[in-house]
Amino acid sequence: MTEALLRLSDVGVQFGGLKAVDGVSLSIPPGQRRAIIGPNGAGKTTLFNAITGMVPPTTGTVLFDGHDITRLSIHRRARLGLGRTFQITNLFPRLTVAENLRLALRGPVGGKFAIFAADRLTPEQATRAEHALAVCRMDRMASAKVADLSYGEQRQLELAMALTASPRLLFLDEPAAGLSPAERGIVATIIRDLPRTLTLVLIEHDMDLVLSLVDYVTCLNQGRLLTEAAPEAIRSDPDVRRVYLGTPHHA
Numbered sequence: 151m152t153e154a155l156l157r158l159s160d161v162g163v164q165f166g167g168l169k170a171v172d173g174v175s176l177s178i179p180p181g182q183r184r185a186i187i188g189p190n191g192a193g194k195t196t197l198f199n200a201i202t203g204m205v206p207p208t209t210g211t212v213l214f215d216g217h218d219i220t221r222l223s224i225h226r227r228a229r230l231g232l233g234r235t236f237q238i239t240n241l242f243p244r245l246t247v248a249e250n251l252r253l254a255l256r257g258p259v260g261g262k263f264a265i266f267a268a269d270r271l272t273p274e275q276a277t278r279a280e281h282a283l284a285v286c287r288m289d290r291m292a293s294a295k296v297a298d299l300s301y302g303e304q305r306q307l308e309l310a311m312a313l314t315a316s317p318r319l320l321f322l323d324e325p326a327a328g329l330s331p332a333e334r335g336i337v338a339t340i341i342r343d344l345p346r347t348l349t350l351v352l353i354e355h356d357m358d359l360v361l362s363l364v365d366y367v368t369c370l371n372q373g374r375l376l377t378e379a380a381p382e383a384i385r386s387d388p389d390v391r392r393v394y395l396g397t398p399h400h401a
């Protein structure tokens with residue numbers, strides 16, 4: 151059996167009396183594209199937060215590439231190769247695309263982002279930034295101001311910013327949320343074209359979109375793991391239909 155790149159054992163996150171994530175165990179092999187689905191409030195984002203370090207788990211352990219990262223800082227996790235985008239846009243609107251990427255590459259310096267640091271990127275960093283822009287179909291927009299981009303282009307830029315860190319495991323929280331069908335198509339193409347060596351974990355509400363992008367699906371409900379299966383089996387799974395699609399008869 152292949153060693154898992156990510157292994158969760160009994161991970162729980164409690165907010166007051168609410169178990170937002172409740173005893174979740176799962177393994178993701180290297181190179182897999184995994185969807186986390188489930189109805190609103192199922193605990194998907196909280197689970198991402200527990201894995202990437204935004205929220206400390208109240209129970210369980212998170213192993214990344216065999217290392218226990220349960221108590222590591224966000225920064226240390228990022229250095230090990232965990233990357234993510236955010237459900238809420240996280241860009242500097244008055245700066246250009248290139249400037250935002252430069253901030254993403256340079257990272258926090260002395261506790262805050264070095265907005266005023268005039269230093270140029272190293273050639274290696276510049277190459278990474280250009281590559282990330284090209285992958286995200288943004289290479290013509292490097293000098294555009296973020297405030298002038300469409301919402302879809304801003305989501306593409308967020309993805310480019312996450313990619314500049316060269317993550318080994320990338321978490322995407324609803325990358326197509328709020329996008330038009332055309333914009334969703336672009337994001338889907340970008341994700342489909344990402345290198346297969348990059349392990350992906352994707353939260354997405356659009357079932358058709360997400361099932362067309364991933365190898366395997368984990369469905370959460372009320373903080374618990376409900377079902378894990380391949381996309382074709384998820385479509386017809388009665389439990390998934392019940393909790394996620396609403397009624398058993400809903401197509």
Ligand SMILES: Nc1ncnc2c1ncn2[C@@H]1O[C@H](COP(=O)(O)OP(=O)(O)O)[C@@H](O)[C@H]1O
Binds near residue numbers: 168189195
């Ligand atoms: N910081 C928080 N404090 C208190 N409750 C929270 C917090 N974050 C999320 N929750 C609650 O935890 C549950 C799971 O939320 P979330 O992980 O955002 O679900 P999903 O992403 O699947 O929609 C919800 O009931 C939500 O209201």
Ligand SMILES: [Mg+2]
Binds near residue numbers: 195196
């Ligand atoms: Mg969410």
